[in-house]
Amino acid sequence: MAESINIELVTPSEMLFTDTADMVVVPGSEGVFGVLPRHAATLANLQRGEINVYNSGSITRRFFIDGGVADVLPERVIILAERAVDLDSVSIQQLEERAVNATESEASFIAAVKKAI
């Protein structure tokens, strides 16, 4: 059976996601890249985009981040994101509530999240 990789998605206010998976695809600032087990140690800046967690060939979890950094080691990847949203559980309504008194940068993030859903 294939190996799996530990994933942690951390925001300043909470640990959003931590689990093992077959692969995770992250939006690097120099291009989207996938992280499989035994990936070379990498420290990558991330831009706004989707994080997809793959298990047995299909996407099982989707997140949207507003940039951050990924710390990749062969057995684990830590994603630090200032803003992150779980695309599977968030609703348009929640986003609109958040957008009410949001700053400019947060509003543009929320708009991007809406598109991604």
Added chain:
Amino acid sequence: MANLKDLKTRINSVKSTQKITSAMKMVAAAKLRRAQEVAEAGRPYSSRMQQVISGLAANANKSNAPELLVGREDVKTHLLIVVSADKGLCGGFNGSIARQTRQEINRLENEGKSVLVYMVGKKAADNLGREILNKTFERIENLQGSNVDYNKVKGVSEKILLGFADNQFDQVSIIYNQFVNAITQNVVVAPLIPANVVGEQENESLVVYDYEPEQNELLELLLPRNITTQIFSALLESSAAELAARMTAMDNATRNAGDMIDSLTLVYNRTRQANITKELIEIISGAEAL
């Protein structure tokens, strides 16, 4: 000896104080649980950020590393970020922050640096009063508890970065109360600029990382974020610590009020009895005289 009515009034006033303090204690306890959860939920991010920065710094080329990491050679001015509470009635919480700030100011001035302070929260500023009159870089209030918001903190750190870039100061550190548990808070002085690089575990720094983009570029991106993160987590810790301090202080106050009520009641009863005895003697001696 105080008369009975005065004693009764005092007992009642202490009783109502006790009601207030015990209510405050319960409010603080309820809020503390929430604040503690928030502070603990924030720890992974800041500790991992620290880890990433330390790893990067260990491998960085020191000669052209960003100033935020290695600091300036010639340090003229030091900025102290002082985190205290907006409200009092929390025991030694604000006092110990003020004391530590005073010590730091003295220490830095003895080293020949001038000091600026960034006051978060009202109380330490009130406490330090004139001592910081000409040193205040900025004052900010209402950044506590549920008002601690990452975006707001970002505004604070951007102002600090601008000030740094503008050569208004060359070093920054932050003083705050760290939440240990409900009865212990530690006053911590942590450096922000230059970045606090902990000696990374050797096995970790041996890993050869690929960097995307280049190391120094990455450092330039991450160091400002790190400052925001450290301030953010300091504010969360401080909020939790404040509530814990208030809870303990109010618990003590409630207990002291209880003791006071007991002793006042004792005096009250004795006085009452003495009065009765006195009246009886008067009646008896009056009757004997007849």
